[in-house]
Amino acid sequence: MSDLYTINKSPFEKNSLDSALKFSKAGTAVLLYEDAVYAAVKGTAVEEQIKAAMGDKKVYALGPDLAARGIAEDRVIDGVELVDYTGFVDLVEANDKVQAWV
Amino acid sequence: MSEVKKFMYLNRRAPYGTIYAWESLEVVLIGAAFDQQVSLMFVDDGVYQLVKGSKPADIEMKNFTPTYRTLGDYGVRHMFVDKASLEARGLTQDDLIEVEWEDWETEEEVDNIVEVIDADKVVELLDESDVVFSF
Amino acid sequence: MKLAVQVNEGPYQHQASDSAYMFTKAALEKGHEVFRVFFYHDGVNNGTRMTTPPQDDRHVVNRWVELAEKYDLDLVICVAAAQRRGIVDEGEAERNGKDGTNIADKFRISGLGQLIEAAIQCDRTVVFGD
Numbered sequence: 001m002s003d004l005y006t007i008n009k010s011p012f013e014k015n016s017l018d019s020a021l022k023f024s025k026a027g028t029a030v031l032l033y034e035d036a037v038y039a040a041v042k043g044t045a046v047e048e049q050i051k052a053a054m055g056d057k058k059v060y061a062l063g064p065d066l067a068a069r070g071i072a073e074d075r076v077i078d079g080v081e082l083v084d085y086t087g088f089v090d091l092v093e094a095n096d097k098v099q100a101w102v
Numbered sequence: 103m104s105e106v107k108k109f110m111y112l113n114r115r116a117p118y119g120t121i122y123a124w125e126s127l128e129v130v131l132i133g134a135a136f137d138q139q140v141s142l143m144f145v146d147d148g149v150y151q152l153v154k155g156s157k158p159a160d161i162e163m164k165n166f167t168p169t170y171r172t173l174g175d176y177g178v179r180h181m182f183v184d185k186a187s188l189e190a191r192g193l194t195q196d197d198l199i200e201v202e203w204e205d206w207e208t209e210e211e212v213d214n215i216v217e218v219i220d221a222d223k224v225v226e227l228l229d230e231s232d233v234v235f236s237f
Numbered sequence: 238m239k240l241a242v243q244v245n246e247g248p249y250q251h252q253a254s255d256s257a258y259m260f261t262k263a264a265l266e267k268g269h270e271v272f273r274v275f276f277y278h279d280g281v282n283n284g285t286r287m288t289t290p291p292q293d294d295r296h297v298v299n300r301w302v303e304l305a306e307k308y309d310l311d312l313v314i315c316v317a318a319a320q321r322r323g324i325v326d327e328g329e330a331e332r333n334g335k336d337g338t339n340i341a342d343k344f345r346i347s348g349l350g351q352l353i354e355a356a357i358q359c360d361r362t363v364v365f366g367d
Contacts, residue, residue: 085263
């Protein structure tokens, strides 16, 4: 099955990103939203983790949550694709199921 | 509703500190009436939900560990525990409750449906589920 | 696509309800069917009409109500979670001897079976929580 994993926690607050990535397979779509968008920013302690995940997974971040937190698009790690809420809906439709890693 | 879906309840939180574990259990109990294939997965702090010996009387909360022990009667066939989460917390299977299961029609019996599994198996089981409820 | 949406957190305290609303609205605007929005845990607090946010803030409860009016959405509050947290409709007030109600228009109180039914019937279940 193709899965969409949604993560909404800052990686500096809770291990949701760690667990979601650990328990995902190649091809999983990962959407960072709410406070998880901080994981999509260049130059943080989790940048390498996100880049490694992009080796066999697709990583997305919710643009409106980045904007709300003052994160300009050029600060987002290259390869992380930005989506809006309609894009979120499209990701849900494109995958067989959604797992929330709260 | 003839279609049978595979339901997975993904539990990642400790009991008592928040209500998520208890209210998640209530969903499992109600969901039993729907004749779906139901499994529970315990990872991260969720493994604390199954630890034996809880006595919450002095914090005036209900002890819901006995309810987990009845889940076999509610049609739950599998309760999976992530091995690494358990080890990281200094726990082993001996620290966890046991849950019996019996098929009333075939009289097939399982002494304990609580099963400690490795990460690859967690991934596989999550992947093959149709619906994952996260609490 | 037929969608079930679960909201596990109350309004204002956590972004979950906002995210769920934005997601649900976007899905409806794209022409998808949202079979049911189920409010659980503190999410039941999305359904009280007593909410009075400052005028310059979004009205989370009214936003759900307006979306329900526009798209005939089924907004369901879990009865067990609602009883714990004091979300009351007329039926609950009568059964439990309460002196009033606080449920917002367009919300209804029902059992957890409604969540399971939605998950069985829908193509996707999307959970918003803390």
